[in-house]
Amino acid sequence: MALEDDIRGMSEKEKVVFSPEKEGKKELIFDQKETILKSAEIDGEPRRVQGSNEVFYIKLASPEVAGAIFKPASGEVDFPELGYWYGDYYKRERAAYLVDRFFSFNLIPPTVIREISGEIGSLQEYIPIHRAGWQIESLSDLVAINEQDFTKMAVLDFIIWNTGRSLPNIFIVDQNKQERLICIDNSLSFRKGTVLRAEGTDKLLSLKEIPEEIINNIEKAFSNRENLEILRNMLNELLKSEEIDNFFDRIERVMYKKRITDEDIADFSY
Numbered sequence: 001m002a003l004e005d006d007i008r009g010m011s012e013k014e015k016v017v018f019s020p021e022k023e024g025k026k027e028l029i030f031d032q033k034e035t036i037l038k039s040a041e042i043d044g045e046p047r048r049v050q051g052s053n054e055v056f057y058i059k060l061a062s063p064e065v066a067g068a069i070f071k072p073a074s075g076e077v078d079f080p081e082l083g084y085w086y087g088d089y090y091k092r093e094r095a096a097y098l099v100d101r102f103f104s105f106n107l108i109p110p111t112v113i114r115e116i117s118g119e120i121g122s123l124q125e126y127i128p129i130h131r132a133g134w135q136i137e138s139l140s141d142l143v144a145i146n147e148q149d150f151t152k153m154a155v156l157d158f159i160i161w162n163t164g165r166s167l168p169n170i171f172i173v174d175q176n177k178q179e180r181l182i183c184i185d186n187s188l189s190f191r192k193g194t195v196l197r198a199e200g201t202d203k204l205l206s207l208k209e210i211p212e213e214i215i216n217n218i219e220k221a222f223s224n225r226e227n228l229e230i231l232r233n234m235l236n237e238l239l240k241s242e243e244i245d246n247f248f249d250r251i252e253r254v255m256y257k258k259r260i261t262d263e264d265i266a267d268f269s270y
């Protein structure tokens with residue numbers, strides 16, 4: 001498998017497939033690694049990783065996904081200054097991944113929800129990093145590293161209303177001698193009652209026209225009404241209905257205006 005596929009999931013053609021209907025419900029699977037993350041045997045003891053929340057490295061008995069990052073609901077902490085209280089960050093990690101793949105941003109590693117040792121949480125493919133965001137001076141340096149990925153990230157963060165895109169939550173990976181960005185830690189997303197605070201990705205984006213490729217990908221995915229309905233149903237199990245409505249409003253606004261201004265950001269800040 002090419003490295004591109006390895007990190008970004010399946011090719012465009014086979015991207016969206018239906019899982020066998022579960023209790024009459026259809027689901028979208030974007031990457032075979034989701035199935036592996038959900039079912040592979042766990043090898044050894046979870047190892048604690050440094051994080052604001054409780055975070056664990058899990059070794060999986062699978063050649064395709066050797067390691068994963070587990071964030072149990074029971075280890076989540078409050079962020080009152082953002083209006084965030086623990087208990088459902090893991091669901092937002094999964095919702096952010098679904099949206100990332102549905103609209104072909106392909107910046108977030110495969111993420112599922114799984115119970116491990118009696119604890120429910122998010123399980124995300126472990127990505128070996130080349131350089132971490134915290135090793136660079138500022139967010140604007142990322143533009144020089146990969147402007148296309150940076151713009152994608154800024155649009156994605158607006159759509160999912162990510163209030164936690166700080167430098168440590170961005171990985172820089174080396175892919176075919178090109179540096180690409182990977183977005184981890186999408187736990188503080190979608191929540192009503194917070195101000196978009198993604199270390200200024202929004203500011204850097206402001207007033208610039210969003211590249212056609214990003215708009216086309218969004219429009220293409222959005223026009224598939226059947227899949228869109230399935231996405232909505234999947235999000236229904238993860239987010240509040242008002243949060244889903246706001247998310248769809250932001251998607252439509254991006255498609256309509258093809259840019260994100262300070263006004264748009266203010267309109268969704270509460």
Ligand SMILES: Nc1ncnc2c1ncn2[C@@H]1O[C@H](COP(=O)(O)OP(=O)(O)O)[C@@H](O)[C@H]1O
Binds near residue numbers: 050052055169184186
């Ligand atoms: N998908 C991943 N691949 C590799 N390392 C990861 C991944 N997700 C998280 N980590 C590591 O775990 C740390 C904490 O994870 P993060 O999701 O940022 O949790 P927190 O919500 O506590 O900030 C990260 O800074 C990173 O070092």
Ligand SMILES: [Mg+2]
Binds near residue numbers: 051052168169185
């Ligand atoms: Mg983090």
